[in-house]
Each structure stands twice: as structure tokens, then as C-alpha cells.
Amino acid sequence: MQKQAFRLVSIVVLAQLFIVCAAVTRCIWSGNFECAGGKAQDHFALILTQSLALYAAEKGRNSRS
Numbered sequence: 001m002q003k004q005a006f007r008l009v010s011i012v013v014l015a016q017l018f019i020v021c022a023a024v025t026r027c028i029w030s031g032n033f034e035c036a037g038g039k040a041q042d043h044f045a046l047i048l049t050q051s052l053a054l055y056a057a058e059k060g061r062n063s064r065s
Contacts, residue, residue, distance in 0.1 A: 009054060
């Protein structure tokens with residue numbers, strides 16, 4: 001069950017990363033460089049935090065096994 005939950009959260013984080021990257025790419029291609037800052041940085045920070053939490057959880061789970 002834990003492995004399935006870990007995979008689900010991993011998929012969600014990857015989907016978030018894809019969406020943010022697509023939004024930033026669209027902003028850059030349209031020439032609107034202002035929309036690529038600010039909120040995109042916040043979303044990348046959130047994704048990084050989630051990724052590090054996933055890594056720590058997986059590392060802790062493996063060390064207990």
C-alpha cells in the first residue's frame with residue numbers, strides 16, 4: 001500500500017512539474033516574459049519541496065526495511 005501511495009504522489013509531482021514547465025514555455029514563446037516569473041518561481045519552489053519530502057520519506061522507509 002505504501003508503494004502505491006508513493007507512486008501516486010510521485011505522479012502528481014511530475015504532473016505539476018509538467019504543467020508549470022508548459023506554462024512557462026508558452027509564456028516565453030508568446031513573448032510575454034513577465035508571466036514567466038513570480039508565480040512560476042513559487043510553483044517550482046513548491047514542487048522542489050514536495051520532491052525533497054518524497055525523497056526523505058522514501059529514504060526513511062528504505063532504511064527501516
